[in-house]
Amino acid sequence: MSRGTTARLWLRPGLVGLHVFAVVALVFCVFMGLWQLGVYDSRQGHERADQQDVPRVALSALWGPDEPFEARLNHRPVKAEGSFAPADEQVWVSDKKLGGRSGAWLLAPLIVDGDRALLVVRGWAPAVTDPPEVPPGRISIDAVLEPGEASGSAFDPDRREIGSVRIPALTNELPYDLFSGFAISTTASSSGGLELVPPPEPGDVSWTVGLRNLAYALQWWIFGLFTVFMWWRMSAESVATARAKVA
Known part of the structure; x- marks a missing residue:
């Protein structure tokens, strides 16, 4: 055809x-x-x-330790007031990178009221060492809220080191009523000479x-x-x- x-x-x-x-x-x-x-x-x-237009508010007006970490809190800038727990109660979080370098975060409980504490990342160090002293007295810091992390190595009580910011695991190691998330401090005066950890950009929107x-x-x-x-x-x-x- x-x-x-x-x-x-x-x-x-x-x-x-x-x-x-x-x-x-x-x-x-x-x-x-x-x-x-x-x-x-x-x-x-x-x-x-x-997310970019969210104003910084007082932590006490936004969230409490007995409340779950909701989506509205993710990357939320806050102003937290309280006093740091003793320096020997701080915890190193291993396997954290900064600018392509491997190191660790220093995590410190910030006691906001009674035995209620918010875990705060004070800064980053290239290696786990003796942690710096905490600022004395009641202070106010600017920070960004983040959800707890899921996986990582178990808590080592001798080195006071853990593989991730796992709130349930740290609740068993610290004598405080912990918030269900943590905060990354952006206040240099509370870092103890450590490098500040840049929090995730607010523009990182989930697909x-x-x-x-x-x-x-x-x-x-x-x-x-x-x-x-x-x-x-x-x-x-x-x-x-x-x-x-x-x-």
């Missing part, structure tokens, strides 16, 4: 309508997918802006924000691929049937 005959079979009036419908449906699916992707990007942008819209975008594009498949199958079957009749 010649190319001209094959082309006429594909362009029969009965199939032209199917071709037009397939093109319109495919364009619609692509457009809707792009629209949902735009909504996803917009939600990411709004979340990033919301799951607006996940439903991203899923809708993928769903529309899958519909588009299904449209192409059904168009090809129906058209090919119709052309094969017409070719058999001609033959």
